[in-house]
Amino acid sequence: MQILVIGSGGREHALAWKIAQSPKVSKIWAAPGNAGMSDVAECVQISATDIRLLADFAERKRIDLTVVGPELPLTLGIVDEFERRGLRIFGPRKDAALVEGSKVFAKSFMKKHHIPTGFFQTFDRSEEAKRYIEEIGTPLVVKADGLAAGKGVIVCFELPEALDAVEKIMEERLFGDAGKRIVIEEYLEGEEVSFHALTDGDAVLPLASSQDHKRAFNDDQGPNTGGMGAYSPAPIITESIHQQIMERVMIPAVAGMATEGRAYKGILYAGLMINGNEIKVLEFNARLGDPEAQPLLLRMKSDLIPLLEAVVDGRLRDQTIDWTPDASVCVVMASKGYPGPYDQGATIVGLEDAAAEPNVVIFHAGTSRTNNQVLTGGGRVLGVTGLGRDIQGAIAATYRAVKKVHWEGAHYRTDIGVRALAKVS
Ligand code: AMP
Numbered sequence: 561m562q563i564l565v566i567g568s569g570g571r572e573h574a575l576a577w578k579i580a581q582s583p584k585v586s587k588i589w590a591a592p593g594n595a596g597m598s599d600v601a602e603c604v605q606i607s608a609t610d611i612r613l614l615a616d617f618a619e620r621k622r623i624d625l626t627v628v629g630p631e632l633p634l635t636l637g638i639v640d641e642f643e644r645r646g647l648r649i650f651g652p653r654k655d656a657a658l659v660e661g662s663k664v665f666a667k668s669f670m671k672k673h674h675i676p677t678g679f680f681q682t683f684d685r686s687e688e689a690k691r692y693i694e695e696i697g698t699p700l701v702v703k704a705d706g707l708a709a710g711k712g713v714i715v716c717f718e719l720p721e722a723l724d725a726v727e728k729i730m731e732e733r734l735f736g737d738a739g740k741r742i743v744i745e746e747y748l749e750g751e752e753v754s755f756h757a758l759t760d761g762d763a764v765l766p767l768a769s770s771q772d773h774k775r776a777f778n779d780d781q782g783p784n785t786g787g788m789g790a791y792s793p794a795p796i797i798t799e800s801i802h803q804q805i806m807e808r809v810m811i812p813a814v815a816g817m818a819t820e821g822r823a824y825k826g827i828l829y830a831g832l833m834i835n836g837n838e839i840k841v842l843e844f845n846a847r848l849g850d851p852e853a854q855p856l857l858l859r860m861k862s863d864l865i866p867l868l869e870a871v872v873d874g875r876l877r878d879q880t881i882d883w884t885p886d887a888s889v890c891v892v893m894a895s896k897g898y899p900g901p902y903d904q905g906a907t908i909v910g911l912e913d914a915a916a917e918p919n920v921v922i923f924h925a926g927t928s929r930t931n932n933q934v935l936t937g938g939g940r941v942l943g944v945t946g947l948g949r950d951i952q953g954a955i956a957a958t959y960r961a962v963k964k965v966h967w968e969g970a971h972y973r974t975d976i977g978v979r980a981l982a983k984v985s
């Protein structure tokens with residue numbers, strides 16, 4: 561089979577790396593890909609959002625299956641366009657990807673289908689939003705309705721902060737049209753987990769549990785980022801919490817989408833807040849988490865291709881997934897300045913040395929290659945990912961490799977996985 565992977569981040573490198581191990585696959589293409597992906601795939605310079613060009617390419621090269629990494633092409637309707645042309649593609653259609661593309665839709669959907677989530681109100685006029693904030697007081701969370709590259713969520717502990725958030729999103733349009741409408745919702749306390757499942761619109765097959773570290777600096781300090789590291793399994797997901805998530809969130813969500821005529825096919829990712837025995841959904845995503853994909857795919861023993869095909873063909877009910885009992889940790893190494901404006905073009909050294917560490921894979925996120933040198937080219941640059949017999953072993957293997965990689969201004973957290981370690985020791 562020939563596979564096309566769409567995207568250029570660490571998640572897409574992990575997907576291409578995993579797909580390359582399938583005996584069913586003869587060739588992988590990546591659009592646009594990154595320097596690391598070129599080890600397993602041929603990169604083609606087509607943007608992940610240029611849907612027409614991507615479909616033309618898939619037709620011309622007779623691609624057997626296209627796998628979409630990021631959310632933006634999904635919410636723009638890449639799956640609809642490929643299906644219209646008779647091309648096989650993995651991911652939800654535009655009307656189903658709305659669970660991630662619109663927070664107003666997602667919250668109303670949860671309410672309608674009795675999926676546990678914090679209370680909320682939606683607004684399309686800033687004066688009314690501000691009045692509501694003054695009425696309910698803080699803490700609360702202000703969210704732009706549309707996609708805002710992970711930045712459209714503002715957690716507010718003080719009233720002025722919350723009023724300012726409304727002004728920035730709705731009046732100044734900091735995130736463009738994503739801020740035409742907003743959701744104001746209950747601030748939830750607890751521990752966040754990422755729960756992923758494959759679904760063909762009917763059957764729901766959960767992936768292993770995982771957690772990410774969203775804040776930029778150690779001890780969950782500093783601004784929110786796309787994710788500075790992740791690990792799997794997440795010890796907070798006990799058997800009983802797992803059951804609850806399946807029964808109260810994942811199965812009703814997939815069934816609810818089907819009854820609304822938006823059958824959901826692909827990966828459904830619920831961002832959940834766990835507080836004791838209580839679970840509440842923070843958000844749904846229409847794709848794998850990044851960096852959660854990196855430790856998850858490192859732990860997956862099953863061939864990924866038959867699973868993706870079973871989703872596309874509506875045969876998921878017969879499938880199972882094998883996981884290694886080993887734990888996995890991913891440490892993101894980022895450019896100086898990230899998550900703010902960041903440096904680019906620094907030369908990365910030590911990659912070969914680090915990759916020689918046993919049980920470690922270095923997934924690239926924002927990198928490029930010139931004259932045999934690998935340069936930084938994004939905020940999140942690498943996702944160094946390791947396996948160990950337990951979380952402690954995985955942490956040790958991963959940081960041994962991390963310490964061998966250097967570039968001017970590189971920064972990373974040194975406490976990835978400690979939350980899990982505290983629970984198991
Ligand atoms: P989201 O893009 O909705 O996942 O929000 C980004 C981050 O903001 C989440 O990962 C949480 O850390 C935080 N967050 C979002 N919604 C809430 C909430 N209702 N209560 C507390 N924290 C939240």
Ligand code: GLY
Nearest residue numbers: 772787849850851
């Ligand atoms: N790691 C969080 C996300 O992918 O949304």
